[in-house]
Amino acid sequence: MTSILGIDFGTRRxxxxxxxxxxxxxxxxxxxxxxxxxxxxxxxxxxxxxRNVGEIVVGRPLRLDGSVGDxxxxxxxxxxxxxxxxxxxxxxxxxxxxxAQAERAMLxxxxxxxxxxxxxxxxxxxxxxQSYMDARHG
Numbered sequence: 175m176t177s178i179l180g181i182d183f184g185t186r187r188x189x190x191x192x193x194x195x196x197x198x199x200x201x202x203x204x205x206x207x208x209x210x211x212x213x214x215x216x217x218x219x220x221x222x223x224x225r226n227v228g229e230i231v232v233g234r235p236l237r238l239d240g241s242v243g244d245x246x247x248x249x250x251x252x253x254x255x256x257x258x259x260x261x262x263x264x265x266x267x268x269x270x271x272x273x274a275q276a277e278r279a280m281l282x283x284x285x286x287x288x289x290x291x292x293x294x295x296x297x298x299x300x301x302x303x304q305s306y307m308d309a310r311h312g
Contacts, residue, residue: 180303
């Protein structure tokens with residue numbers, strides 16, 4: 175069985191999360207600082223190999239009214255390149271408010287500002303992936 179990789183696509187960082195082999199639970203991985211797209215894809219390709227990933231879900235940051243903004247457009251281009259270069263299905267998933275949900279959960283857990291900053295993107299990726307898997311099993 176293969177796992178699913180979740181990506182929280184941001185302008186400065188990308189949070190990563192991976193599912194268990196059954197596609198039931200999501201676990202946060204590291205956060206990738208944005209740099210050159212080729213370097214990002216190479217890093218993700220390594221995660222795909224190490225974690226036996228068969229599908230990728232990229233959070234698509236739509237505006238609250240559902241329209242596509244600049245970041246969502248960049249995200250779509252990135253997802254397309256991932257699919258072409260890795261040869262895996264890449265799904266776009268509505269991630270409106272996932273970062274805010276992650277921040278709220280960390281505040282509820284009384285994490286310090288420094289720890290929240292480091293964990294925010296990873297937690298958002300985990301929420302995106304978990305939401306996608308829950309909808310599939312719905």
